[in-house]
Amino acid sequence: MIDKIKISKVTGPIPYPWGIALLPDGTLIITQRDGKLRTISNNTLSEAIDFPAQVFFEGQGGLLDVIASPNFDKDQLLYFSYASGNTESNRLTIGRGRWQSGQLVDFQEIFKAAQGKKNSAHFGSRFAFLPDGTLLASIGDGGNPPQDFLDIFAREQGQNLQTHFGSIIRISPDGSVPGDNPFVNTKGALPEIWSFGHRNPQGLAIDPESQVIWSSEHGPAAGDELNQVQKGANYGWPRVTFGRDYRDGSNISFKIASPEFTSPFLAWIDTHAPGGLTIYTGTAFPQWRGHLLSAGLVTQDLRVINPQGDPLNIEKRIVIGERVRDAEIGADGNLYIITDGPQGHLLRIEPDQ
Numbered sequence: 001m002i003d004k005i006k007i008s009k010v011t012g013p014i015p016y017p018w019g020i021a022l023l024p025d026g027t028l029i030i031t032q033r034d035g036k037l038r039t040i041s042n043n044t045l046s047e048a049i050d051f052p053a054q055v056f057f058e059g060q061g062g063l064l065d066v067i068a069s070p071n072f073d074k075d076q077l078l079y080f081s082y083a084s085g086n087t088e089s090n091r092l093t094i095g096r097g098r099w100q101s102g103q104l105v106d107f108q109e110i111f112k113a114a115q116g117k118k119n120s121a122h123f124g125s126r127f128a129f130l131p132d133g134t135l136l137a138s139i140g141d142g143g144n145p146p147q148d149f150l151d152i153f154a155r156e157q158g159q160n161l162q163t164h165f166g167s168i169i170r171i172s173p174d175g176s177v178p179g180d181n182p183f184v185n186t187k188g189a190l191p192e193i194w195s196f197g198h199r200n201p202q203g204l205a206i207d208p209e210s211q212v213i214w215s216s217e218h219g220p221a222a223g224d225e226l227n228q229v230q231k232g233a234n235y236g237w238p239r240v241t242f243g244r245d246y247r248d249g250s251n252i253s254f255k256i257a258s259p260e261f262t263s264p265f266l267a268w269i270d271t272h273a274p275g276g277l278t279i280y281t282g283t284a285f286p287q288w289r290g291h292l293l294s295a296g297l298v299t300q301d302l303r304v305i306n307p308q309g310d311p312l313n314i315e316k317r318i319v320i321g322e323r324v325r326d327a328e329i330g331a332d333g334n335l336y337i338i339t340d341g342p343q344g345h346l347l348r349i350e351p352d353q
Contacts, residue, residue, distance in 0.1 A: 005318065006352040010336070011045040012345030014038055017338040018325060019065040019080075019276075020346075023099070024073055026331035030338060030346070031080065033062025039102065040346060052097060052107040056083040056090045059120025067127040067135075069096075069173065076100060077173070081125040081137060089116030092123045092139050092164070094175070110175030111137070113164040114190055117154065119143045126204035126276065131211060134170050134178050136194060136229075138201035138215060141166035141237065144246050155252075158197050158237040161189035166237060168201065168215060168229060170194040182232030197235035197261060198227075203277025203294060212307075214265075216274035216294055219243035220252060224272045225264035226294065226305070236261030242269060266305070266314065273298035275340070276326030280304075283333035284350055295324040297340060302327060302349075318349065 016033035023029060028040040035055040036048040055063045061083030069077035076098045084093040091114075097107035122140030129135055142154030142165040149157055149165070158166030161183060169192040172178055183189035203216030203226075213229040223243020227235055240255045240263075257263050268274075275295035280288040292305040294315075302318040323340035330336050335349040 004352050006350050007318075007320070008348050008350075010043050010346040010348050011040060013343040014045070014338070014345065015342050016062065017340070017344040017346075018063065019067075020326050020328045020336065020338050021066045021068050021078070022328050022330065023068055028328065028330070028336065028346070029066055029068075029078070029099075031063045031066045033057055033064070035063050035082075037063075037066075037104070045346075046102070049103065051080070051082070052104055053082065053093075053095055053109065054084065056085050056120070058083075058087065061090060061120045061123055064123065064125050065127050065137075067129065070129050070133060072099075078104065079127060079135065081123075081127065083120075083123050084112065085116055087120070088118055090118075090120070091116045092125050092137075094137060094171075096173075111169070111171055111192070113139060115149070115163055115165070117142050117147070117149060117165075119147045119154075121147065122154075122200045124201055126202055126215075128204045128206045128213065130170070130206065130213075134172055136168055136170050136204060136206075136213065138168045138198065138204050138217075139164050139166070140200040141198065144220070155199070155238045158199065159234070159239065161186065161193060161196060164190055164192065166198045167193045167196040168198065168204070194231060195229050195233045195235065197233075197237050197239075199225075199237045199241075203274050204229075205277045205279045205292065207279050207290065208281060209290065214277060214279070214292060214307075216277045218273060219268075219271075221246050221249065222269055222271050224268040224274055226266040226268075226274070226277075226292070227262070227264050230262065233262040234260070235264070242267045265307070271298050272296050272303065274303075275324060278327045278329070280329065280335070282329040282335065284335070293327050293335070295326055295337065296320075297323045297325070300324065302337060320347070
């Protein structure tokens with residue numbers, strides 16, 4: 001546990017909040033999976049704003065992450081991930097638009113996963129901008145068994161470079177493929193793929209000092225992971241895992257590690273169900289600078305993880321008592337979190353003086 005903090009409700013309810021981003025003027029923008037946007041300025045929640053593209057709002061699908069362009073002061077661009085399509089064929093899609101006078105204009109789709117699927121699970125999806133201005137985005141593996149794709153379990157696509165399922169992709173701001181992506185010259189591989197062998201990564205963050213890329217992902221029954229993401233690396237799903245099959249508790253793999261795969265930095269044996277992932281760079285909690293903040297859905301907490309700390313005492317819990325979807329550092333240096341579900345809220349975490 002972490003003491004000397006104060007948790008207070010800022011505003012809500014907010015239906016199905018999923019992503020949160022800070023704009024340069026201090027405004028927070030929040031996505032709702034039902035295809036609406038909300039802004040929060042001076043602790044005041046705006047009316048719902050319609051998203052300009054149709055989203056597939058079912059199961060885990062809907063309007064998902066949001067991130068501001070690194071050059072937002074000049075280009076006013078916001079990037080969004082969302083599920084598109086219908087029950088018979090849906091996929092992760094990325095689009096961008098300009099934020100002008102509280103509205104999203106000039107919206108355009110810039111990426112769509114190569115194949116559609118027939119279920120409403122495992123879309124990913126989080127964003128992070130690399131220092132060179134390219135965009136990373138995570139994509140889920142396509143769903144739990146009995147969900148299938150190409151006549152095998154969908155999870156097997158995590159090892160298939162011919163699909164975007166179970167990968168983290170890297171694209172240029174306009175959606176084009178950077179020429180130095182790891183599989184650009186690999187026959188049969190999709191050129192957007194940056195890393196693969198992921199299950200359902202819903203956390204993605206880049207340390208602004210070390211430039212280390214971090215990702216958190218949902219395992220099956222237990223076996224959630226925190227990974228250091230490296231260019232071209234294979235994280236092993238479903239060939240290696242700490243988790244078991246949801247349906248009957250059976251082994252998915254008899255291996256938790258193998259030399260051909262990159263092992264997780266941290267594996268949660270008891271289900272954490274990690275949502276968003278944030279690097280703390282604020283001023284309110286200087287002792288947390290450089291620490292990872294992992295939103296806990298099942299555990300209804302926020303994990304404060306010191307990547308340089310004692311492996312036996314690497315994380316502390318902030319108990320929230322609601323499913324935590326994502327976190328963002330506010331302009332005031334405090335931490336803001338959104339809780340999950342049809343009656344979500346924005347909460348503020350600050351020092352208890």
